[in-house]
Amino acid sequence: MARMERRMWDLLLILTAAPHSGDVVTSALRLSQAVLDRGGSVRVWACGYANMMTQDTFGDTKLPNTRDPEGHYPSPSAVVQRMIADGEGRFGWIACTACSEERGAVHHVPQVRHRSPLRLASTVAGARQTLYLGGA
């Protein structure tokens, strides 16, 4: 019987801080893009309020900018969806089911995978490098 090869991701980012609390989401996405630019693969595991990033309630654009009402401002979920689409299988986003439920943030965009926190260790084992971005 052939052994199933587990896919190894180059980097797993466990993102726990809330958007808008600081610039950690920006750093996580910038680091992800830098790994992707090198041909590598990145997965983000969203914990805590980071799960707000991928709610389907956003739509594609942010609320209107009262000082630039015609401007185009992609929503957080649109940014993540775009990175997933452009990543061609090398960028993935996982929503922690427990954190999502705890915060009432359960309506994720369809591109997001849902995982129970019971699968965290195996998800870490599936990456060559894991960074835990604290701040929840």
Added chain:
Amino acid sequence: MSSTTTAAGRGSGPPVLCVLDRAYRGAVEAQFFHALYGLLDLHGQFQRVDVALRGAAVTLAVEEDVYRPAVRLGTMTLDTLPDYRGSVRDLVAEDFTVFVDREAVTALGFDPERLVAGTVLLDSAELALRWPEYEQVWFV
């Protein structure tokens, strides 16, 4: 909701001092919707809204020409990241007083001449002495 405006175009709400001692809260997710934009939007409701930048937030008021508020994510260039210095200029232009903490500016080695024109450099101790001028003091 409309507010009663004064002859100068301000609202009738009480005078407010907003102190910002924490900055850089989400470039990608916030874009234009950062704290200084929020303050600009409040303006019309209150008689007076002034802003004090403290700690690392003083950097929001330092003029520079290196930062480009853009980042490439996937095939998209997101060029709507916060333009903090632009917002400080807007605050000054719209008649907010923007206080900048002198101690923090000195500790970070900035020349006070580099601050956005029209901001007011103030010793830390002096800011609290101005609190009685405001009905509300909010640490934003």
Added chain:
Amino acid sequence: MEAQTAAAGTRAGAGAASYFLLESKGNWAGPTAGAFLMDAVALAEAGHRVRVFLVEDGVLSAVGTDVPEIRRLAAAGAEILVDDFSAAQRALSATTLSPHVRLAGMDVAAAALTEDGCRGVWH
């Protein structure tokens, strides 16, 4: 778990590990904020390969020549990198950075974190 052999070109001996430490808070975040940089000092002084990447408010620790943690890191042979985007965002081109640091892009962090044997830790 055994320590991994250090990469070539480091001053560490056999059994030394390679660390890439990302500091997003730094000294301006409060009284205990320098502790992570001191963890880096301890690792470097113990002979491990240490690279510190200051990002977000962490870049403020690179300002001036007076930051003891930066001096000790440099003295211990650690490499100290400053995220160019975070530095630009905070107008650090208008002030003087420590001579012990150098500006670097996120591509440097990506390269390090995808090296075999490099252990990443984020604060």
